[in-house]
Amino acid sequence: MTDEKKWYALYTKPRWEKKIHSVLLRKGVESWCPIQRVKRQWSDRKKIVEEPLFKSYVFVRINEAERVKVLMTDGVLNFVHYLGKPAVIKEEEVNSIKKYLAEKDARITVLTEEGFRQDDKITVNYGVFMGNHGTVIRGGRKKVYVKLQSLGQVIVVEFPAEYLSEAEV
Structure with missing residues (x-):
C-alpha cells in the first residue's frame, strides 16, 4: 500500500453530495x-x-488505506472507475476547477465566426484553464462543451473568443 494521496471521484446517491462531503470532512x-x-x-x-x-x-484526496473508510460512508455508491480501476483525477484539473469557481461571474463566450465544431481539438490560451487542451463535444458561437478526460464529465464554460485557439496537431 502506498501513502501517496491522490484525487478520486465518488459516485453518490442523487442529491447527497453536500451531506457526504460534510460527513467525510468529519471523518478526517x-x-x-x-x-x-x-x-x-x-x-x-x-x-x-x-x-x-x-x-x-x-x-x-486519499491514499489506499482510506478507501474502505470512504466506501463505508452512507450515501457513497462507489468510486468512479476507468479501465476497471478507480479513476485518478489529475491535481491540475482539480485546481483548475477550483480557480474557475473562485472567479466572480465567470462566463465563457466563443471564438471565430463559425465557432467550434464537434471533435475540434482546442487549447485555452488565457485565464485559469490556460494551457489545457480539450475536445469539443458540442460547439457553436456562444458555448463550448469541454470534456475532462479523467472524469468523463462534460463541463460547460463560456470563453471570450480570444481565449481559445485550435490545438496544433
Missing part, C-alpha cells in the same frame, strides 16, 4: 464538493441557490 477525509451559485425560479419567487457542479459526484 480530505473532500471537495464543487459548488456553483444558480438562480432558481419558483412560482412565487426567485432565489440564488448553491448546487453541486457535478451531480452525484464528490471528490476525495
